[in-house]
Amino acid sequence: VEGRVVVVRSWEELGPHVRGTIVLYDVPMRGDLPPRVAYGQVARFRVRGAIEAARHGAVGVLVRSLTTRSLDTPHTGMMRYEEGVPRIPAAAIPTEQAARIARLAARGEVRLRLSLESRTRSAVPSANVIAEIPGDSPEVVLLGAHLDSWDVGCGAHDDGAGVVQVLEAMRRIRALGQRPRRTIRAVLFSNEERGLDGARAYLQGFGRQPHLAAIESDLGGGLPLAWAMEGTPAQRAWLLPIAALTDLPVDEEPDSGADISVLAAQGTLLLGLRPDDTHYFDVHHTAGDTLDKVDPAALARGASALAALAWELAQAPALEPAR
């Protein structure tokens, strides 16, 4: 497509004047907030930018990459279309290029020809990878991460780190040589990035089994700092002395993990490993998300935390959650 560029920094700046244009969402990710909070503020422009611009007649969309660090690096990721709204092309561009186009547009008319080679191919069969250490009770403590990664990089942090931590945590638990009270189950989910298909398939296959708790690691391999928790006050009261054994604090917040979120409806206690994410969004969904960015010592600390929490949850006295 080709058109004049209109630079916007909020949904409110969209309007009839963007008809026939290419909309550039030039909203810098803030560097003065916790990175995952700052990311949460701007992700909407990548996820829904094409829909909202197309509603007003735009013919294409450019999105400033969601990062505070760039070496002329596109930071890519999921975007949505909606029934009944034209599917216009959308591209994530490096922060430097977004800033350049915005500077030029402030001085005069900028016209762009947007030529994208990306295609959405038809779906193919895939599978979750599941393994468990059986316990005396059929109750499940789930340890999860996701196998897929965004296509530009190899996904070392997102979510290779989580996958390795789950494998290592299971290895350590098995090395204890003890049968746990509850079943500890590792789930490496398929297709988290493009729509949680693996998580939904897991729910369909195993959702009727009782899941006491589910823990996810999907914020990279940084030093573990806290557990994110979603649950009832009763679950929280039950969890706190258990989590204390991992030496990490518990934060109540509503995003413990994308894959395990499908278990919320059955009242499962949801937990997310919160590592230091200072540099996570530097490489997130870029060609730079490679193994050299992962600190083995920090990664191992996360695996230890997962192993300890999963084991203690599996052994803890019964909880009757208030559902």
Place this chain on the structure above:
Amino acid sequence: VEGRVVVVRSWEELGPHVRGTIVLYDVPMRGDLPPRVAYGQVARFRVRGAIEAARHGAVGVLVRSLTTRSLDTPHTGMMRYEEGVPRIPAAAIPTEQAARIARLAARGEVRLRLSLESRTRSAVPSANVIAEIPGDSPEVVLLGAHLDSWDVGCGAHDDGAGVVQVLEAMRRIRALGQRPRRTIRAVLFSNEERGLDGARAYLQGFGRQPHLAAIESDLGGGLPLAWAMEGTPAQRAWLLPIAALTDLPVDEEPDSGADISVLAAQGTLLLGLRPDDTHYFDVHHTAGDTLDKVDPAALARGASALAALAWELAQAPALEPAR
């Protein structure tokens, strides 16, 4: 060209076994040394890598980018050929790709097809930009930086920062409204990157004029930390009280600046602004060397230092250097 990859980490590892192969210089730039020192240790592989590999019959060369920070980012720069040695293609590749090829090569044979689109075009006329504030004496105090940049980025740090600092320093000196004792001359050199043509042309045109001192800023726009100095003990003794007025220490070291180095033969006191270069080689010769990487406050501090030193050198009592 096409060939098997041989990974080497020193000149000594070259030998008859690289005949017909593509040599990968996979030498990481050290992160535990001052960046410009670490760069100096490994730059030889980019500059002379093609020559040394071709001597042993290699058909192509890959060089691990000279940086400690990469988002799959090629860090490019000058390389040389030599009379009588075959001119084989050479490419700088991201550290991540170099590490990947090295990992694969450690496990088995890696073959590569190297297809480069770069060309060396014929030379075209260019010019240095020269301006001066005339003094009572014909002696010159030179303030220099270079106008050109490596092609991948816009050269914000290398050497846009130096150019802006020289312009700003001259503006401040002019704003004093005083005629200096000696002539203060700003020189924005052409073609530093590809062979110092501008510096040589300057020497040819102005080298017979007496140059008391020359100062160069070509290490980026970071916070100024010191002056690098090349000169005699007498020049040093004369300089120290003058430099003290800029509140920056003087380091004797042999690399005050590439452009002004052509004045060494006439005994000019050579000085280089040494800024904090912690992040200079993150962007050096990459598409990420853009204005957003420059801290305006640090840049301004460098301009102040240049203005102060140039003015004081122009006003100082006479020096009769021991030549």
